Every structure is written in structure tokens, then in C-alpha cells.
Amino acid sequence: MTRYEKSIETHNLARRYISGGVSSNFRYHTIPVPLCFVRGKDAYLWDTDGNRYIDFVLGNGPAILGHTPKPVLDAVRDTLDKGQAFTSVHPEELALAKRLTEIIPCAEEVRFDVSGTQANQIALRLARAHSKKDTIIKFEGQYHGWADNILVSVGPSLNEAGPYNTPTTVAHSRGQPKNVVENVLVQPFNDLAVISQTVSKQSEHIGAILVEPIACNTGVIEPAPGFLEGLRNLCDQYKIVLIFDEVITGFRASLGGAQQRYGVTPDLAVFAKACAAGFPISIVAGKREIMNGVTDGVIHGGTYNGLTSTVAACAATITTLAANNGALFKKMERQGTTLIDGINTLGRKHNLPLHAQGIGTIFTTVFTEKQPLTHYRDYKSSDEGLRLRFIEELQHRGVRTTSRGTWFMSSVLTDNDIHETLNTVDAALEALKQEIAKG
Ligand SMILES: Cc1ncc(COP(=O)(O)O)c(C=O)c1O
Structure with a gap:
């Protein structure tokens, strides 16, 4: 045995x-x-x-x-007799959104979704719509969900990864269309000199930089001093949308995420995982002028977005984590x-x-x-x-x-x-x- x-x-x-x-x-x-x-x-x-x-x-x-955290389970239980999906807006959803704008530095507005993968999708769509440029920069070894358009260079072997300064964009799954690699430029994390060169040469195509501010999926690698600030400056200079994927660091690096811990505010951010202590809710948060894309032709859907139970779980998680300073x-x-x-x-x-x-x-x-x-x-x-x-x-x-x-x-x-x-x-x-x- x-x-x-x-x-x-x-x-x-x-x-x-x-x-x-x-x-x-x-x-x-x-x-x-x-x-x-x-x-x-x-x-x-x-x-x-x-x-x-x-x-x-x-x-x-x-x-x-x-x-089985009691405050979260109690909050979720309270929703069970009220109904889950109203397919409109509900008071607790509004209260949570308002609270999130107080907690997350970049959050002038938020939208709810159910997973990190999906929230990253709407963040990318909003960013491209805003910048009117299609190319996304992501960092080697970082993971932003399993959707076709971003599941690249997540864990390439050193043989297939290409030169350090100009990494090859490597599809991660069989079944991805071949052209997924066309719109994603891969860069080395923590190397501002390399990325500055890349951006200055190709800025007219680069619409967004998507980054896990702490590289959590392949080693837990903190940003070098000045790295996030450098990304912020590049994005400002070249009109690129800076997106922090805080699916892991949200409510974990601090309540306001890595952006609060390191004092660098992105244009958009995605929170998931720890933000509802185990219940499926994710958040895309950001600048009003970019988020407002959803009222101007940028489509974001999701039957299960903002359910009463997951909203309650998120609110209770905030209360618990914020207690006693x-x-x-x-x-x-x-x-x-x-x-x-x-x-x-x-x-x-x-x-x-x-x-x-x-x-x-x-x-x-x-x-x-x-x-x-x-x-x-x-x-x-x-x-x-x-x-x-x-x-x-x-x-x-x-x-x-x-x-x-x-x-x-x-x-x-x-x-x-x-x-x-x-x-x-x-x-x-x-x-x-x-x-x-x-x-
Ligand atoms: C940084 C990061 N982004 C996005 C995702 C995808 O989130 P989900 O699994 O909720 O779709 C993950 C999942 O591990 C992640 O670690």
C-alpha cells in the first residue's frame, strides 16, 4: 500500500x-x-x-x-436566496466597484469578469481600441491566460527562445493559429535598455505593453528598481497603453496590487485569483477614457460577470484583508x-x-x-x-x-x-x- x-x-x-x-x-x-x-x-x-x-x-x-474562510462563505451564503444572475446591475456590484476605485490606484472605473484569461482579453481589446495600434509587447516566461492571442513564449526552451535581445515569439499550444505570433513582440523582463530600443524603433505599431509587475509564473522575480517606472515613461512618450496583469499580485503584493507596492500606476490592470478568496471573479480596472471604450464599440460580454455570489465574495475578502490596517x-x-x-x-x-x-x-x-x-x-x-x-x-x-x-x-x-x-x-x-x- x-x-x-x-x-x-x-x-x-x-x-x-x-x-x-x-x-x-x-x-x-x-x-x-x-x-x-x-x-x-x-x-x-x-x-x-x-x-x-x-x-x-x-x-x-x-x-x-x-x-473555507468564514466571512467569505457567510457573505456568499447570504446571496443564495436572493438570486445569482440578474443580467443587469445590482446594488452590491455598484458598491464593490466604488470600493475598488478607492483601493486600486489606476481604477477610475472597473468591469467584472470571471477569470484572469478573460479579463486580460478585454484589457487587450480596450488597449488596442484606444491606441489604434495592434502590436502587444509581452515578457518572456509570463503567462496571461490560455487564449490564443496571448499564449506565446510562456515557457519556451532555451533552444527555441531565440536571441536574448530579440526573443522569438513561440506559440505554446498545438492548435493555435499560426498567425498568433504576428501581433506579439516578446521582450526580456527587467531589461529597460532592450525594451527602450525595441519601442523606439517600432512605436508606431505598439499599442500596449502587458506585464506581470512581479514575474510570478517562472520564478518570483521582482521588478528591478526603475523598471516599472521606465515602462511607464516609455508608454507615456510613445502613446502606448500600459497594462499590469495583477491576476496573481492583486490583493497579494498589497491590497492595491503591485502598482500600490511599487508606486507605479498603469493605464489598465487586471485582478483575479486572491481578489475573491477562491470564488470566480476578475476585475479589469483603469483610466476612464480607456475603459469608456465599452460604450463606444468595444465589445465585452460574459453571462456570469458580476454574479451576486462572486461580488459578495470579493467584497468580504476586501473587508477581511483591510481590517486592522x-x-x-x-x-x-x-x-x-x-x-x-x-x-x-x-x-x-x-x-x-x-x-x-x-x-x-x-x-x-x-x-x-x-x-x-x-x-x-x-x-x-x-x-x-x-x-x-x-x-x-x-x-x-x-x-x-x-x-x-x-x-x-x-x-x-x-x-x-x-x-x-x-x-x-x-x-x-x-x-x-x-x-x-x-x-
Ligand atoms: C499572471 C496571470 N495572468 C492570467 C492568468 C489566467 O487566469 P485564469 O486562470 O483565471 O484564467 C493567470 C493564471 O494563472 C496568471 O497567473
Whole structure:
């Protein structure tokens, strides 16, 4: 009997009825199979074999208040008897929109959607309509959802990625039309000199720069000092719309997102994931003159946008995160920093090139001599095999992180959980060291 016997059984059955056994390709990469989870509560998850995990995946980010957060569930429950979809506007939707304009620096107006992918689509459409230019700049290794027109250079191999200064735009999925690469220019993150040159040469075609202000999907890479300010200046100079994809950093880098944390205001921003603690709502926010495109020929639809339940979840999440002057953020930052420092110390103790970096509420663990990571190619050249073995050893001992190496913090972790996690890292590294010594 293995630790994962029932999960394996479930997966074998699931593959017969759910294509690939899971409902998103990004759930497939799990050890030894996508585990079958039966319950989540606070900072923990339980699988069908009865194993408990301290959860740093959190649904890939949303569950910032942990699993089953009471204030959010209570708020959602209150909506269930009122009705969900009125296909117009409702008072709580208006109140939430107003609150968001107070919280998010770039938000003069907002629109609601249901996913990060879709909110990025309307942001891109608004940007192109406003700038009247079609080319989008995105950064290598960044992910903005799985839609055809932006699913490029998300994780190219170093062989296919092309020259550092002029990366090749690489389609990420079979089935994408060949011309998807035509309207997207890929640039290296954190290199203002390269991007300034690109923009100055091609500014008459470039309508938008779309950026994850912290590169969260391939390493957690903070913007270098001056990088976001530099993008802002370029966009102002060349009449380009600056879009921050804050699907991860929204309500996580701070309540107002990375734009608030770093003090740089984009023209448009997209928030999702943590903004409703697990319920499906996303937000596109921005300057009135750009957002107003929706009243002037820019089409944005969505049957499930702004449901009473998801609006209530978002409002309750804001109330919880804003309480006591953002005390939960301070706690997550403190505990996350303890983990980052502790993991780096343990890496040195075991003489392994383990490196943790990020901010308190989200960070990454990779194996590399090139520390810190500053752009995608640093991450891509780190030791993927060792990272996956580390994650496997953590999982065997009850700590769950993403296969990319990203750790999401929740506000319900106790100091004991942090202590237990560091002990688990210590044991996992010991196992790896012994394995390496055996050859
Ligand atoms: C930065 C970023 N943008 C967009 C998306 C897509 O969001 P969704 O999965 O809600 O469509 C993700 C999802 O992981 C993301 O990390």
C-alpha cells in the first residue's frame, strides 16, 4: 500500500471520464498523479488517502484567506436566496466597484469578469481600441491566460527562445493559429535598455505593453528598481497603453496590487485569483477614457460577470484583508520572510544550490548557482529535475507547493505551520543530499 494508493485509483478512473483526468492542463503535473483531494480547511488540505498537507498552492493563488474562510462563505451564503444572475446591475456590484476605485490606484472605473484569461482579453481589446495600434509587447516566461492571442513564449526552451535581445515569439499550444505570433513582440523582463530600443524603433505599431509587475509564473522575480517606472515613461512618450496583469499580485503584493507596492500606476490592470478568496471573479480596472471604450464599440460580454455570489465574495475578502490596517498582510509578510530566509539557510546547511526569493506573500524555490533570478532565462536554466524532486520530497512529508516552485502564502498559517514547514524542508533536503551522494 503506497501513500497515494486511493489517489492513483481515482486518477485511473478519472482518465476514463475526464480528458486527461483533470480539468486544466496546469493540474496535470503532479506527483505521482494529480492527487484526489477531499477537503480543505484553513491552511490544510486532505487527500483521499487521508494524508494532510500544509497547502502553499491554494488553488494556484486564490485562497489567500485559506480554505473555507468564514466571512467569505457567510457573505456568499447570504446571496443564495436572493438570486445569482440578474443580467443587469445590482446594488452590491455598484458598491464593490466604488470600493475598488478607492483601493486600486489606476481604477477610475472597473468591469467584472470571471477569470484572469478573460479579463486580460478585454484589457487587450480596450488597449488596442484606444491606441489604434495592434502590436502587444509581452515578457518572456509570463503567462496571461490560455487564449490564443496571448499564449506565446510562456515557457519556451532555451533552444527555441531565440536571441536574448530579440526573443522569438513561440506559440505554446498545438492548435493555435499560426498567425498568433504576428501581433506579439516578446521582450526580456527587467531589461529597460532592450525594451527602450525595441519601442523606439517600432512605436508606431505598439499599442500596449502587458506585464506581470512581479514575474510570478517562472520564478518570483521582482521588478528591478526603475523598471516599472521606465515602462511607464516609455508608454507615456510613445502613446502606448500600459497594462499590469495583477491576476496573481492583486490583493497579494498589497491590497492595491503591485502598482500600490511599487508606486507605479498603469493605464489598465487586471485582478483575479486572491481578489475573491477562491470564488470566480476578475476585475479589469483603469483610466476612464480607456475603459469608456465599452460604450463606444468595444465589445465585452460574459453571462456570469458580476454574479451576486462572486461580488459578495470579493467584497468580504476586501473587508477581511483591510481590517486592522492590513494586519493580515503584515503577518503574511513576516511569515513569508521567515520561510524565505529559513529555506536559504537550510540550502546552505545541506550544501545544495537551493535559492528562495520573492516577497513575503509569494515566493519561489529553485536550484541554481545564479542567484538572484532576474529574468525568465535565469529561471529556465535552473535545475528543473532537482526542483521537482524537492517538491516530491516535500509532498511525501505533507507540504504542498506548485511544480513551478511557487509558494503562495495564506493568512491562516500559524507560526507552528511555518516551523513544521521548515523542518520538512530540512528533511527533504537531507533526503535529496543522500540521493545525490549515492549517485
Ligand atoms: C499572471 C496571470 N495572468 C492570467 C492568468 C489566467 O487566469 P485564469 O486562470 O483565471 O484564467 C493567470 C493564471 O494563472 C496568471 O497567473
